[in-house]
Amino acid sequence: MAVTLESPVRIGKLAIGALGTLALALGTLQAVVEPSLPLLQRDLGIGNAEGALIFVTLLITGAVVAPIAGKLGDRYGGKRVLVVLMTVVSAGGLFSSLAPNLPVLLLGQVLQGAMVGALPLSFILVRKHLPPGQTQVAVGIVSGLFTGGSLVGMLIAGPIAEGLSRHWMFAIPTIAIIATTLIVSRLMPDDPPAESDSRIDWLGVILLSCTLVALVLGFMAVTGGGLPPLAVGAVTVVVAALATGWVAVERRASSPMVDLRMLTTPAMWGSCVVTLLMSLGFGMAAYLVPQLFDVSAEGYGFGASSTDIGLFLVPATIAGVAAGAVGGIAARHFGPRAVITAGAIVTAATLIALASLHDAAWQLVLARTLIAFAVSVSAVALLASTATAVAAEDTGIATSLLVVTRVVGIALGAQIGAAILGAGTDPVSGLPAESAFATSFVIAGVIAALSLLVVRVMKKGTRA
Template sequence: MSEAVLSPVSPAPHVPSVRLGKLSIGALGFLALALGTLQSVVEPALPLLQRELGVSPAEGALVANTLLITGAVVTPVAGKLGDRYGGKRVLVWLMAVVSAGGLLAGLAPNLPVLLLGQVLQGVMVGALPLSFILVRKHLTTGASQVAIGLVVALFTGGGIVGTAVAGPIAEGMSWHWMFALPTIAIIAATSVVTRLMPHDPPIRSVDRIDWAGAVLLSGTLLAFMLGLVTATSGGLPPFAVGALAAVAVALATAWVVVERRAASPMVDLRMLAKPAMWQACVLTLVITVSLGMVLFLLPQLFAIPGDGYGFGASTTDIGLFLLPGAIAGALSDSVGGIAARRFGSRAVILVGTLVTAVTMFALASLHTAAWQLVLAKVLTAFAAGVGTTALLARTATAVEAEDTGIATSLLVVTRVIGVALGVQIGGAILAAGTGSATGLPAESAFVTGFAVAGLISAISLLVVRSAKSGVVR
């Protein structure tokens, strides 16, 4: 599943002033492919990065999550920036930041520098809505739908490519190159887009960019995740961990206050008063937290030296093991909306969460063969993708037409946050179960992680059953 993909709303028919050529659309597609590759190289290589950098599983989870945090913040504001200053101009700005982050990660000597590189790379999420703006301004309605589908498909395909090539690059060259090579491709694609893509005029807007909300949301997420890391690593005394928790609560409270008072909030929390929205957000959060735990735990178990419960897999092998799940997740995004229309979102979510819960409980007791983990990844990735996409599609039709953009952006942000929280919770569980003598998580830690993921997924069943109206119909 690609957490960054937005579901664009079909524009009103229009006649573009400047038509895009095939080379321009191809350049956007190649850029999306390179971005998807850069985004996905961390997942199969995370155990290798932890060993090379000498960090705990909880600290390693931060490597995957910093990109997601930036993405959650950038997603709601990228489109507004593109409308205000021009989609092409903002796209080039963001790609400059992504390129700097990719090169920084490629040269990183330690964890803090790598994390900074991942933070900068996270603005890549904004490339998708900006690409949508460009094609919608320069193509007819039908042509823009085809072009948007191509960009989304290539971004998703890039995720599959990154999963497959991360291991061979990291093992054949070094892990630095798995960041550097996609970044070089991004720089090349951006230069072509800059030359071929026509400029789009900015749109005058009186709405202000909610920078305060963006800063407070990113600060809240970082404080929460750092609190999980310190609580499980034992590196800080209890009062320091408590202080971090207090900071996270204070930042979250301030963010809610700012969003409720802002004239043009980053995330319109007033939408949550509608049953369709709060039910969809709760379900999306629960589903993606469970998925995030699976995304983190499976590569870790593959990499554990084969001593009764591990497999001692190389980074290349891990990528191959995860590849079927990546493909299943990509396919799920196209199936979710169709399944919801035919069977109803309630039925789709019930089946998906039931499959995830049963799979996780089964994996907690049976994880002795690699195929069991591969099958679990395929089932959970497909189930979560179908469920969250069904929710997204259903919500887009359950709210008023003028609220569609706000509602879907809120769900996309929730989806990204849920995955990030799940990854960090999985890292915290493994860190808490790491033996001081071996430096490796015990088998019981993985059992606990899978069981917790199953319990979290089961909560979705309770939410769906208790929801009598709104989005889950």
């Protein structure tokens, strides 16, 4: 069992503000792709499948990096690992800003994906340096500011890409990340590493990473169409074999990457399943709404530019920012289950309503805003309750598993949405049928509604 070498220094608002500022810069870099995705597709000469790949590449890397970052942060200190990750993210931002083609841009997105590990590392720091009663609020603030960065990204992506170039929309947030990382390094006190004579379970790390990558890439290949049944079966067998191997290794490891006993508790597995289901619905909406705005106004769409799409998504981003603070406070006062239940109901109802109510821009704006608020409130409540429901030395790995689950869910949701649109595309006009959008929204709503069945088994209590 790990033993902390010394009591950590308590931190104040300035240090939390530094973490939040870094989260703001990271959210900005992450968000520039969504409103400019149609522009990137045209500029690079790629279709819906390749566009969805740009959207999910960062998320795939994040799914791999987050649990590793959380585990290393638990062992060696959150601040130390955070600074290393931000160096990788900065390199990725530079690659994306200089990318002349799709492969280089994808490489930049792969490196940028390390930013997903910043959230569990931030949760480690606030758990170590704050009293238990303030941890949930701090988690909400950091999460909210990460979402707040999305607001900045949504606003600057279109004007910068259209006024300067798509290269600068990556470069400017990258410069901000470099600057804010230096501020965090100076203001945030060092958190002492844990003393342990056990080794990192690298085999478990590798197997989990391979499982996640195989799952997402395999799902992309299957939803992309064209694979024979034998190939689909082979993909399924590979993912199942990797997952089985990971479980076998973790059960035998003296110091496993993930304590499987922790995963069997209703609070933990319930949180993971709810997060996955709601993230699937959110990922579909996040991909579909910009595509619907981009469809020619001569048909059922709106013919919006990247700048217009970014402006249309601003209210949703503001709602996500507000949800960060509201989620932590609401979870503290009303309990996580009540907050998550309300969020799931609003998300499912709004998605299903979008199937028929998408004739006016305000309908899409309102629906996207409600979905963003409901999903973000639920995500913060899940993260905050998990951060206090597990032992202190497991904070990083437990919260990173939720972050990974959310990332994978959003990535798979985007792929599902892209696959449905691709299947419903007219080969002559190259435009998806309106019914393809309606079908996608209904499926997304049903998936989100399934999370209500899981919420009932989640435990209310948390550990101090």
